[in-house]
Amino acid sequence: MPKPLTDQEKRKQISVRGLAGVENVSDLKTNFNRHLHFTLVKDRNVATKRDYYFALANTVRDHLVGRWIRTQQHYYEKDPKRVYYLSLEFYMGRTLQNTMVNLALENACDEATYQLGLDMEELQDIEEDAGLGNGGSxxxxxxxxxxxxxxxxxxxxxxxxxxxxxxxxxxxxxxxxxxxxxxxxxxxQVEEADDWLRYGNPWxxxxxxxxxxxxxxxxxxxxxxxxxxxxxxxxxxxxxxxxxxxxxxxxxxxxxxxxxxAPCDFNLKDFNVGGYIQAVLDRNLAENISRVLxxxxxxxxxxxxxxxxxxxxxxxxxxxxxxxxxxxxxxxxxxxxxxxxxxxxxxxxxxxxxxxxxxxxxxxxxxxxxxxxxxxxxxxxxxxxxxxxxxxxxxxxxxxxxxxxxxxxxxxxxxxxxxxxxxxxxxxxxxxxxxxxxxxxxxxxxxxxxxxxxxxxxxxxxxxxxxxxxxxxxxxxxxxxxxxxxxxxxxxxxxxxxxxxxxxxxxxxxxxxxxxxxKTNGITPRRWLVMCNPGLAEVIAERIGEDYIRDLDQLKNLLEFVDDDSLIRDIAKVKQENKLKFSAYLEEHYKVKINPNSMFDVQVKRIHEYKRQLLNCLHIITLYNRIKKEPNKNWTPRTIMIGGKAAPGYHTAKLIIRLITAVGDIVNHDEVVGDRLKVIFLENYKVTLAEKIIPASDLSEQISTAGTEASGTGNMKFMLNGALTIGTMDGANVEMAEEAGEENLFIFGMRVDDVDAMDKSGYDAMEYYNRIPELKLAMDQIAGGYFSPDQHDLFKDIVNMLLHHDRFKVFADYEAYIKCQDKVSALYKNPKEWTKMVIHNIAGCGKFSSDRTISQYAREIWGMEPSLERIPAPDDPRQ
CATH class of the missing domain: 3.40.50.2000 (Glycogen Phosphorylase B;)
Known part of the structure; x- marks a missing residue:
């Protein structure tokens, strides 16, 4: 059986036509060695992998500099209207691979590093995420x-x-x-400092x-x-x-x-009275402003x-x-x-x-x-x-x-x-x-x-x-x-x-x-498809060409192939390869072996009550109880993965994480359940991990209470990468259902009007608790210490909140959510129909490109017009 292609080999298949002035492999190798020698002051005898990463980053950066200067010169000469985008957070992730994709340098860099005896993926993994933001990814x-x-x-x-x-x-x-x-x-959850600059930043x-x-x-x-x-x-x-x-x-x-x-003279007047040391130490008070996010x-x-x-x-x-x-x-x-x-x-x-x-x-x-x-x-x-x-x-x-x-x-x-x-x-x-x-x-x-x-x-x-x-x-x-x-x-x-x-x-x-x-939000298809899921990007390009990367609306042309057995087969194959790769990653980093043929059911985002990870957790417990009750039934195997960070001072969110890990401990070690259900909490969720898990996901959980999620962008990333959405009519889910067809998403639960009506009439969690046996059993297990045998009252605050102070009405959507999950399990047993629904979702993603979002901002708010004009490349990209 042929060995699966690596991500780099898949991206090589995507054409790089249209970019002038790309240096050949020989020049890249020469520049790599030049940076290793002159910038890092190392030779191959003493250089570390980190040195090699920095040498490669500086080599790629050379190709940016000339274009960077030329762009700013162009703006100075033409004096266009400028937009200034201020944000306290930019969650940029890694830069090296994204830069190579945007400059069409990946092929040449892959070959150059190979000839140098280096592994590109190993070098990319050395780069620290620029985690300058909160957020799912x-x-x-x-x-x-x-x-x-x-x-x-x-x-x-x-x-x-x-x-x-x-x-x-x-x-x-x-x-x-x-x-x-x-x-x-x-x-x-335990927090550790993210010292992302400790080795320097070549960008x-x-x-x-x-x-x-x-x-x-x-x-x-x-x-x-x-x-x-x-x-x-x-x-x-x-x-x-x-x-x-x-x-x-x-x-x-x-x-x-x-x-x-701090300015040089910051409090140094104290020096005259013997306070020099304290004056210098006090500079930290000023510089603390940019110390921590x-x-x-x-x-x-x-x-x-x-x-x-x-x-x-x-x-x-x-x-x-x-x-x-x-x-x-x-x-x-x-x-x-x-x-x-x-x-x-x-x-x-x-x-x-x-x-x-x-x-x-x-x-x-x-x-x-x-x-x-x-x-x-x-x-x-x-x-x-x-x-x-x-x-x-x-x-x-x-x-x-x-x-x-x-x-x-x-x-x-x-x-x-x-x-x-x-x-x-x-x-x-x-x-x-x-x-x-x-x-x-x-x-x-x-x-x-x-x-x-x-x-x-x-x-x-x-x-x-x-x-x-x-x-x-x-x-x-x-x-x-x-x-x-x-x-x-x-x-x-x-x-x-x-x-x-x-x-x-x-x-x-x-x-x-x-x-x-x-202005409905959007995501960039460069990072969130071409870079993180090159296999799928190539399958799409084979059918409709490559222009969709700049014009995501062209994805609708995939609908012509929705019944094409070869496309169905190719998309399913890419998904399975991504799942195998992520399964290997989990086994290496989490020391857990999962069934790659199981449904990958994923909820990754900030841990917050309104995101309703607790509703997901109640489904896990219900599914667990059903399998225990009928172990011989033909259950659809699931690996349920939840990830995200809780604000350090947010007690309830941190307790939600503890509940998820506690449920996982019981479920994962139950021999009756086996590999039909696994629960994994994805530690330290960030952009780089998102780039791995999103392409491998089958089901995307977007289950916030209707009317609480402004938009969401994780939902769009999952949709673009071939995961089906189970969700409420909240945020951008509404427009996703319109674009792909509501029949191609798993929509459940209250709508905004229903939530408003319930707010007026009053929400009684105990009514649901007393009426729904499976819900009552799950809550009694949580309250009674079934999942925390060493501390029976560990989750009393969660139980009390859900029963008496739940602003986000988890119980009100429980029944509809469980029934909808049953539909998900049934459809997953029919791979062809599942994949056809996936194709409908991918084809409906055009609206959710950040290119569309920014074009609307530019024309309708900023008074600017996007330009398709290309700035001429410098004759020598190193200059």
Whole structure:
């Protein structure tokens, strides 16, 4: 029997036509050895595998540099409108393989490393994930000085912006420690620091010449000469640039991440009184701003460090934006723009996550809140970001400055969960950013004045729409500030956009309905198909050509082959090869042997009550009990895999992980069950693991309570890679069902209207518990210690929550979920019909390309047009 092709060999089969100037294998080998010798100062006698990885990375980077410089020169010469995508998180994953795919270098690099006696996959595995975001796996959203989406989503968007030829820049924080590494110890999550920079990062370039000051604390002086923010503490923002290549169009955009540095004279006045050592140690207080990523997602935590991080990235970025705006070239004339009123014509700001106001840009300038914020991201709690500008060289009245803000900024909301929306205590704001708080108060006064004129006497509406929430502790509602400071507001799936108009931001929608839009999220097919699933990418290319990689709508042409036995056979074969490969990975890394012919039933995402991993767990227990009761029945074998990280302070989420591991311990060691059911918790889920598990999955669990998931992008990745979805009509599942046909997904449970009706009538979990025997048995087993024999009350908090305080109504969907899972098991026994349904799903994925999402943002919010023009490649890609 022939040996299966490796992923590299499969990708070699995909054509690389259309890319000029690719060096031959001999040149690649020469450059590899040159970097090993001159960059790493090693020879083959003493070099390690890590040295070889760095030599290869630098060799590939050589091919980026010329294109990177050429792209920036092109933007300078043409002076297009630019979009700035701000996000506190960019879950980029690994860079080497993605770069080789986008530059069509994989074939040559594979051959060069082979001739050098090296294994490409081993070298790729040495690269650390750039885990600069929370989230299931890593990509999320942008706008005009624009708020961006979730971390994973942010990474997809950057890829699409470059592939579409948009003049775009990603801005974020260069966290020294990214999202924590998760270890499972005795069934519990344990967090370890993610020291991803400990060996260096070959893809970044420090740019100290563009360092910017960011101010904190201090006080405000009102004098006859104007308002001054004085006695501030200054932190320097040092930028590190990373290239972001488009797909085979020679465009290389920039992601700029800021690192906090204390100025040289930071507190050194203490030296005069003998406090030199302490003064130097205190520098850490300033530099802690970029030390660590906040590991909370979908839960707002009002910590001073978090507000500092938000303000830090916005303040530094806005200064950089204005610097670039002022230095421009018109034809052959270099000029310095001083009229900031034209800023919206050249700048589109789209903030992602939460971002606050910004810093002083010069002496005697007026502070102006210029920009908006964005709320939440897919893998991050919906957090708005407020952006304020100090206008430099030109003193503008607040009304004119605010007009510039609203024309420049757009706001994307990424959550409807109230605990995830950002509300900053006024006392904290007053201490950290006193001048910005004054401006927010003035913006709020003018905003409420307008509302009062529109709705005379409606004091309750004024209270609901105020930017300042009253109560025991006054707070700034950042989502409200974002809406008021933006010309466009959007949700990230149609159902989500409808919900925010009908509930969350109903008052604002009634006042400014023209502002509200929908932009359904998407994923990049380059990373999430061509790179991670080359076998499937090639099978598709054989039938419909390769252009679908740039135009995912062409996948609908697969419907012509839905009854083609050869396509059905080829897709099933690719899936089985992926499952065999992942089974070997699990056996090596998890020391567990699974049945590769079983159904791979997968739920990977953040661990959160609204994601309802508990509903999945109840199905596992029910299936286990059924097999125990009828061991001789012809059961469909399943390997159920759940993965994701819980925020370190989220007790319930960590207890959910413990329950999953406890159930797995019992199920996996029960000889009666055997390999008909296995339960695995996937430790330390991240982008690199997602790239392995998603292509191998048969069933994708997207089972959140209807009306709680903004969109989801993991659901799209599974769909594109040939997994069928079991899910509620929530988030993007609704549109996935429309595109593929609802009959080609396993849809179950309450719809949004049903949930709303239940909220009004009241949800009684005990009614379901007493009425459904299988549910009662499962809950009694959890409560009685069946899965925790050494500590019977271990899961009492989960039991109490499900029975008495469950906001997400797990029991209400239990019956429908179990019946739907029975349909899944029945269909899986018919491989041909299962695969035909898979083909329908893949063919329906066109809408869910991030290229489509970004094109809509560009045309409908940013006022830009995507370009299919290719920038000429440098004559020598090493230059």
């Amino acid at each position: 890593g990509q999320e959203n942008p706008h005009l000085i624009s708020p961006s989406p979730p971390p994973v989503l942010s990474a997809c968007f950057l890829d699409s912006m470059a592939s579409l030829g948009l003049a775009a820049y990603g801005y974020g924080i260069r966290y020294e420690f990214g999202i924590f590494n998760q270890k499972i110890v005795n069934g519990w 970044e370039k420090a740019r100290p010449e563009y360092m910017r000051p960011v101010h904190f604390y201090g006080r405000v002086e009102h004098t006859p000469d104007g308002v001054k923010w004085v006695d501030t503490q200054v932190v320097l923002a040092l930028p590190y640039d990373t290239p972001v290549p488009g797909y085979r169009n020679n465009v290389v955009n920039t992601m700029r991440l800021w690192s906090a540095k 906040y590991p909370n997602d979908n839960f707002f935590e009002g910590k001073e460090l978090r507000l500092k991080q938000e303000y830090f990235v916005v303040a530094a970025t806005l200064q950089d934006i204005v610097r670039r705006f002022k230095s421009s070239k018109f034809g052959s004339t270099e000029v310095v723009r001083v009229d900031l009123s034209t800023l919206p014509d050249k700048v589109s700001g789209h903030p992602a996550e939460r971002h606050p106001p910004s810093p002083d840009m010069g002496e005697g300038t007026v502070l102006v809140p210029l920009l908006k914020q964005k709320c939440c991201t897919k893998n991050r709690s919906p957090l708005p970001l407020t952006i304020s500008f100090y206008m430099h060289l030109c003193v503008l009245p607040l009304s004119q400055a605010w007009d510039i803000v609203t024309r420049t900024c757009a706001y994307t909301n990424h959550t409807v969960l109230p605990e995830a929306l950002e509300r900053w205590p006024i006392d904290l704001f007053q201490n950290l950013l006193p001048r910005h708080l004054e401006i927010i108060f003035e913006i709020n006064r003018r905003h409420l004045e307008r509302i009062a004129n529109l709705y005379p006497g409606d004091h309750d509406r004024l209270r609901r729409m105020s930017l300042v929430e009253e109560g025991d502790q006054k707070k700034i509602n950042m989502a409200h500030l974002c809406i008021v400071g933006s010309h466009a507001v959007n949700g990230v799936a149609r159902i989500h956009s409808d919900i925010i108009k009908a509930t969350l931001f109903k008052d604002f929608y009634e006042v400014d309905p023209h502002k509200f839009q929908n």
